[in-house]
Amino acid sequence: MAASAFLALTVGSVILSLAIGTATPAWVVTMWYPPDEIVGTCPPVPVLGGLLLLGLVKSWTLWQVLRGPALRAAPTWGAAAWLRLLLYANAVWLLIPSFLPGPIETIIGWALWVPALVLLVVVVTGSGRPFRLVLLLLGLVEPARSLTYGLADAAVEPRLFVSPAYQVTAMAAALATFVMTVMLLLAQRRDGRWSRVTLLIGLGTFASGFLVELVDSLTRGGTIESIAAAMDVLSIVWLARTAHELNREPSRKAPLRVPTAVMAAAVLPLLMVVGPEGGPRLSYTWRSDGPMECWGRREPPRVADIPAHERDRAYLCSVRKPDRDVSDQELLGMGRGACARFAAGEPVKARPALLALLCPEVVARRHPDLMLSSAQMERQQAEKENVQREELAREARKEDALCRDPWPALRTRFQATASYYDWDAQPYGIYDPKADTEDDSGALWTGDPPETVATRGSLALIFTPSQDWATCVTAKALSSAPPPLRRKGWDKVVEADIVSESGHLRMQTLSASRVRFPDLARRGPGRYRLRLYTRPGVDLILVYPAGRAA
Known part of the structure; x- marks a missing residue:
């Protein structure tokens, strides 16, 4: 009687909900609690259909729970x-x-x-x-x-x-x-x-649980999931029949x-x-990797930098193209076929650096350098650069030894001579190391190109004619003005002003032998006069304090 009454009440509430256009009455009668806000946003017909089915199931459940015990045996x-x-x-x-x-x-x-x-x-x-x-x-x-x-x-x-x-x-x-x-x-x-029915209903509890999980994974929103969860009544029926x-x-x-x-x-x-000891290592693709797994690189990684179990992946990342839908296994098969032809001496299109990721023992016979790691390559490059620097330093010392002071009569303790190669027509400079000369340098380079010397503020640039031999540069720092200009034997003699704000003027390093020039500002902060004597292969620079008239 209770089950029949509940079924009749459920049908009546569904009819009422259809008449007024909202599922609230049927929901309260069937679910036994007020609906959520999401019920009002869902179409009423599917919700009422689910509630009617739920009412039938609950009526059957009530009948199973409320009926009396079996015949006493x-x-x-x-x-x-x-x-x-x-x-x-x-x-x-x-x-x-x-x-x-x-x-x-x-x-x-x-x-x-x-x-x-x-x-x-x-x-x-x-x-x-x-x-x-x-x-x-x-x-x-x-x-x-x-x-x-x-x-x-x-x-x-x-x-x-x-x-x-x-x-x-x-x-x-x-x-x-x-x-x-x-x-x-x-x-x-x-x-x-x-009875057999009770045992079958007990087995059905598994199916009802899987049904709820399936509905929850295939739908969005709380309405359908709530109805599906409420229909998980087989366990209740199993308890009632077990007691019955x-x-x-x-x-x-x-x-x-x-x-x-x-x-x-x-x-x-x-x-x-219990999973396997290691993940699968043959089937991977750039589509399933993270954004940093297969980044675009111009050169393949060196085989010594990649662990052995990651070399197949590195090879696929290097050869795969997004516009070609080729499986990983096919790419690996083509690469190993190229390794076999490479070992037989046949021509292959693949680069040896790529094949080294698949068959390093084969590539090492003809390209042992590809087996080196990046650290080893960097050490070799550093050693090569050190040898080159030593060679340049030896040649520069020889050139420095050939240079002579063009004005030996004008002696000072603050002078130095070095050779300078002007391969790219680049000037050398004299500057205040503690002053900001960026604006001065920009102004000198954007202006009209000077012929010999250009100065601005705390920076002076000396331009020598482009030539295939070294220019011997001698710089002398004087505490007072030198003798009058001597033009004999020189192509040009020019003068310009340079300012030292910190009390220092430094000549840039000219020779690869690293000859160090002295501080050219003998009198501390102030304005100095720079006089340049130049002829092919020889530059003479005199720096001395400027007079008041200057």
């Missing part, structure tokens, strides 16, 4: 009586929605189910003690896990859910629950009190042994959880 007393009471209490608790906090709901649920499980293990017959002990231990795994993590500190809870230990524990608890359910159904079948048929006479057959199917169900998920 054996007296029910003691543990069996308490078991029936707890089973019905579990069914009612799962059937009626609860709005209590999550931890409280979990505690109440386990407080009802754990005693029922213990009594069910005690009441069931036809199973040996080891079997029932294993069944009980597996059934207590999930309650123990939920209670442990439920008592955890609220600040630690977010970290627990993402930790590997929590994931492994949840997987082990799910596996234990699965095996426990299978063993419980086998024990019911062996006992003989429960508990007063039947057990068959009391021989003790139940653990069937092979149970062992397979317990071992197979473990084999699925």
